[in-house]
Amino acid sequence: MPTPVPPPERRPRASLLRLLLLAPFVGVLWVSSYNSLTPALGGIPFFYWYQLLWVVIAAVLTAFVYFAER
Amino acid sequence: MRWTAAIVCVALFVLITALGFMAARWRRGDLALLHEWGLGGRRFGTFIAWFLIGGDLYTAYTFIAIPALIYGAGAIGFFAIPYTILVYPILYVVFPRLWAVCNRHGYVTTADFVRGRFGNGWLALAVAITGIIATMPYIALQLVGIQVVIGALGVVGHGVLHDLPLIVAFVILAAFTYTSGLRAPAMIAVVKDVLIYIAVIAAVIVVPIELGGYGKIFAAVPAAKLILAGPKGPTLGSYGAYATLALGSALALFLYPHSATGILSAQNGGVIRRNAAMLPAYSFLLGLIALLGFMAIAAGIAKSPEFADGFKQYGPSYAVPALFLATFPGWFTGIAFAAIAIGALVPAAIMSIATANLFTRNIYREFIKRDCTAGEETAMAKLISLVVKLGALFFVIFLPLTYAVQFQLLGGIWIIQTLPAVMIALYTRFLNGWALLIGWLCGIVSGTWMAASLHFRGSIFVIHLFGTAIPGYAALWSLIINIVVSFVLSAVLNTLASDRHKDATAMKDYA
Numbered sequence: 001m002p003t004p005v006p007p008p009e010r011r012p013r014a015s016l017l018r019l020l021l022l023a024p025f026v027g028v029l030w031v032s033s034y035n036s037l038t039p040a041l042g043g044i045p046f047f048y049w050y051q052l053l054w055v056v057i058a059a060v061l062t063a064f065v066y067f068a069e070r
Numbered sequence: 071m072r073w074t075a076a077i078v079c080v081a082l083f084v085l086i087t088a089l090g091f092m093a094a095r096w097r098r099g100d101l102a103l104l105h106e107w108g109l110g111g112r113r114f115g116t117f118i119a120w121f122l123i124g125g126d127l128y129t130a131y132t133f134i135a136i137p138a139l140i141y142g143a144g145a146i147g148f149f150a151i152p153y154t155i156l157v158y159p160i161l162y163v164v165f166p167r168l169w170a171v172c173n174r175h176g177y178v179t180t181a182d183f184v185r186g187r188f189g190n191g192w193l194a195l196a197v198a199i200t201g202i203i204a205t206m207p208y209i210a211l212q213l214v215g216i217q218v219v220i221g222a223l224g225v226v227g228h229g230v231l232h233d234l235p236l237i238v239a240f241v242i243l244a245a246f247t248y249t250s251g252l253r254a255p256a257m258i259a260v261v262k263d264v265l266i267y268i269a270v271i272a273a274v275i276v277v278p279i280e281l282g283g284y285g286k287i288f289a290a291v292p293a294a295k296l297i298l299a300g301p302k303g304p305t306l307g308s309y310g311a312y313a314t315l316a317l318g319s320a321l322a323l324f325l326y327p328h329s330a331t332g333i334l335s336a337q338n339g340g341v342i343r344r345n346a347a348m349l350p351a352y353s354f355l356l357g358l359i360a361l362l363g364f365m366a367i368a369a370g371i372a373k374s375p376e377f378a379d380g381f382k383q384y385g386p387s388y389a390v391p392a393l394f395l396a397t398f399p400g401w402f403t404g405i406a407f408a409a410i411a412i413g414a415l416v417p418a419a420i421m422s423i424a425t426a427n428l429f430t431r432n433i434y435r436e437f438i439k440r441d442c443t444a445g446e447e448t449a450m451a452k453l454i455s456l457v458v459k460l461g462a463l464f465f466v467i468f469l470p471l472t473y474a475v476q477f478q479l480l481g482g483i484w485i486i487q488t489l490p491a492v493m494i495a496l497y498t499r500f501l502n503g504w505a506l507l508i509g510w511l512c513g514i515v516s517g518t519w520m521a522a523s524l525h526f527r528g529s530i531f532v533i534h535l536f537g538t539a540i541p542g543y544a545a546l547w548s549l550i551i552n553i554v555v556s557f558v559l560s561a562v563l564n565t566l567a568s569d570r571h572k573d574a575t576a577m578k579d580y581a
Contacts, residue, residue, distance in 0.1 A: 021159035028152035029317060031309040035298050043285030047297045051151045052357045058155045059350035062162050066343050 017065050024058040071224040072395070078404025079223060079411065082265070083239070086258045086412050090246030093253040102445045105178055107251035107452065108427045109335045112173065116344045118256055122420075123332040123345060124352045125259035127154075127323065130215030130414035131208075133266070133359055138386035140363030144295025146308065148360055149315045154353035156320035162346035165324055166339035167496045167580045173334075174579045179424075180330045180492045181432040187495050189572025190503035191436050196510050197488045198432035201327040202425050204481035208326075209421045209462040210474040212414040213240070217466070218384050219407045222391035233467050239411065244459045247419045248452050252335055255419040262416055265409035267355065269394075273406075274358045277365045277397055287361075290368035305539035311530045314542035322486040322545060325493070327424035328417060359390075366393045418459070426454035476526040483521060483529065483545040487513035490556045496580060503569050505559035513552030520544040 028051060037045040097113055099106035114122060132150070139147030168183065177183045181201065185194035213236060220235045246254045281287050288296065301307030323329055336342050366389040371377055374396065380388040391410075394403045430451040435442055442450070465474060491506045520531040521544055531544040564570075 018163060021162065024155050024159060025317075028155055029313045031298065031312050032300070035300065035309070037297060040285075040288075043283055043288060045288055045296055047145060048148065048357075048361065051148065051155075052354060054155050055151065055350050055353045055357060058158060059347055062158055062350075063347035065162070066347055 015065075015069055017068050020061050020065060023061060024054060027054050027057070072222075072400060072403070074400030075395075075404035075407060076223045076225070078401050079219075079408045082261075082405070082408035083242075083411065086261055086415070087242050087246065089257050089261065090242070090250060090254040093246070093257040094250040096253050096257060101249075101251060102448050104427065104430065104444065104448045104451055105176065107448050108178055108423050109331065110252040110256055112335055113337055114256060114335050114341070115337050116341050116348070118260070119332070119336050119341050120345055120348050121259040121263050122252075122256045122335065123329070124349055125255065125262055125413065125416035126328055126332040126420045127157075127349075127417075128352045128356055129208075129212055129417040130410050131211040131417075132356065133410060133413060134215050134218055134387050134390060135211075136356065136360045137363035137366070137390045138388075140360050141366050141389040142363075142386040144291070145298050146312060147363065148357075149312050149319075150360060151353065151357050152313075152316035153319040153323075154356060155350070156316060157323050158346045158350055160320060161324060161333075161349075162343055164493055164496060165333050166342050168330075168492070169333060169336060169339050169342055170581060171496070171575055171579045173338075175575065178334070179327065179428050179431050180325070180488070181428055184488075184491050184495070185432065185436070186574040187499075188491070188503035188506070188569060189574065190507070190569065193491060193503045193507045193510075194432050194436065196507055197491055198428040200484050200488050200510075200514075201325075201428050204485040205327050205421050205425050206458065206461060207465070207474045207477035207481055208328075209418050209425075209458065210465040211478055212418040212421075213462060213466040214387070214471060214474065215414040216411050218387050218391055219411045221380060221384060222388065222395060223407060236466070237463065239415070240459060240463050243415050243419060244422075244456050247422060247455055247459075251452075252331070252420065252423055255416045255423075256335075258412060258419075259416045262409060262412040265405055266413060269402075269406035269409050270355055270359055272402070273362060273365075273394070273397070277362070277369070277393065280397060281365065281368050287365055287368040290370075291364050295367075304537055305532075306541065308541070310541045311543070314546045315530075318486060318543035318546040318549070319482065321489060321493075321549070322482055325485050325488050327428055328421040331420055331424040331427065362390050362393060366390065369393060369396060371396050418462070422455040422458045422462075423451075425458045426451040429454045479526065479529050480518065480521055483517035483548060484514055486545045486549050487517065487552050489549060490553055494553075499570055499573055500560055500564070501556055502560040502563040503572075505563050506556050508559055509552045509554075509556030512555045513548045516551050517544050517548030520548065 034050045035047060039046055041049045099111040101107045105112060136147055136150045172183055175186055181194040181198040184197050185191060216236055216239055225235055278284050278287060298308040298312055301309060333342055371392045372381060377392040380392055394406050430447055434450050435447060487510045490509060495501060521529060529544045530541050531547055532539050532541045
């Protein structure tokens with residue numbers, strides 16, 4: 001079986017910072033905390049903009065952990 | 071027939087067909103080797119992987135079905151957003167390990183990994199068959215995306231003539247997948263995503279302006295559709311359904327063969343970690359697309375006689391195409407529709423490649439022809455990729471659409487049962503191969519039973535715990551049964567007949 005040679009890469013150190021990645025789970029699985037129309041943002045009900053905001057927060061947290069572990 | 075839109079659409083289709091065939095020569099490799107044909111030589115860097123995995127996960131079906139669900143059922147359809155939020159922390163932490171061990175040992179499929187980890191061909195067979203069966207209806211649903219677009223372009227006809235455009239699109243897809251392997255969808259994904267981003271960004275700016283702002287759009291939607299119905303009495307109500315659908319779907323996503331294929335084609339683990347931070351851009355896009363469902367309600371397109379036929383034929387799936395037709399000039403609608411149609415080809419190609427890899431590696435080479443050469447292996451995979459697509463095409467043309475939808479729903483319940491053998495096994499060798507196989511069986515049977523008790527119409531199964539009713543995603547409940555059985559039986563089997571000596575992988579392979 002041909003085994004491709006992996007390109008050299010710095011191995012990340014798995015760190016406690018990864019606990020930050022649990023935050024999105026709390027943020028979006030606790031549904032009763034955000035199932036509401038208000039406060040609306042630019043006409044968009046809370047339910048929708050809150051979850052879209054978590055898309056951004058989760059991405060930023062992941063990027064932060066990535067750079068911290070490099 | 072909407073000629074301008076149709077001509078733009080066909081022109082873009084011709085362009086990506088040419089790209090698909092040219093892809094064979096891109097980052098040239100020996101396409102007679104399975105990891106070259108089926109994983110693009112594991113050479114995709116951060117940028118290409120972003121387009122490839124993005125095009126792989128956020129399919130044409132997603133882009134049609136999610137706003138259709140919002141349009142028809144309201145807030146519950148937004149579960150796709152928490153689902154795609156939770157996917158990426160899991161991707162970041164778990165899947166670079168899978169990539170590392172697969173790269174070290176030349177594994178092409180998750181079932182290859184299971185075979186190596188447990189030395190158990192039958193467990194690998196279970197993982198492979200689950201993957202194949204869960205993916206087949208998914209490919210069929212991609213075709214539905216193309217069908218809706220073709221219908222919206224005003225192509226009418228009866229019998230074979232009606233299905234001809236779909237058949238042509240699929241023959242093209244089959245041909246370039248056969249010749250170019252995974253390189254074809256990777257190259258096409260770049261074009262397709264540029265088109266999708268243009269179409270969606272234009273839609274979320276132009277449509278609200280025409281409708282008088284987001285405030286007016288949401289005001290036009292019936293209040294009951296805007297948020298979830300809160301629980302009344304001793305039940306978690308729709309909160310339980312919403313949260314478990316998101317979590318269960320997130321856990322299942324990277325167990326699907328096409329997602330795994332996308333990940334394993336990455337150049338290194340860093341590409342996967344970087345993409346865990348970059349792919350949420352697609353989730354944000356999906357959120358905006360989901361809101362198109364509400365815009366379709368506010369625009370009142372259901373009442374427009376122009377679209378009555380379309381809605382009659384395709385149901386809520388017609389909402390977004392109709393919204394585009396009502397809002398944009400023909401040429402721009404053509405671009406948007408091409409994005410959806412091409413958006414179906416990318417995942418369909420990757421899914422058929424992933425299925426072919428599984429069949430070839432874990433069924434053909436394991437049970438039928440053990441001594442096949444690398445060339446024979448790849449030839450078989452290419453052939454299977456054709457068979458799989460032909461199967462999907464027959465499915466869509468000859469069977470009612472509800473079958474594909476119901477099978478896909480079951481597919482989600484089935485694929486999650488491979489989680490212990492694939493994901494938990496990346497961290498511990500406590501589990502025993504035979505225990506996992508029995509756990510898998512318990513999960514499949516209990517999950518299917520739950521879906522059957524719902525007459526295959528939904529996947530929210532209510533369990534009663536300490537006097538509280540907890541509605542939840544059947545996949546998650548059956549996974550819990552699977553995990554408990556796997557661990558308890560492993561504890562027993564490890565003392566009676568341990569299979570740990572069969573592990574072909576070592577601790578250092580996972581870092």
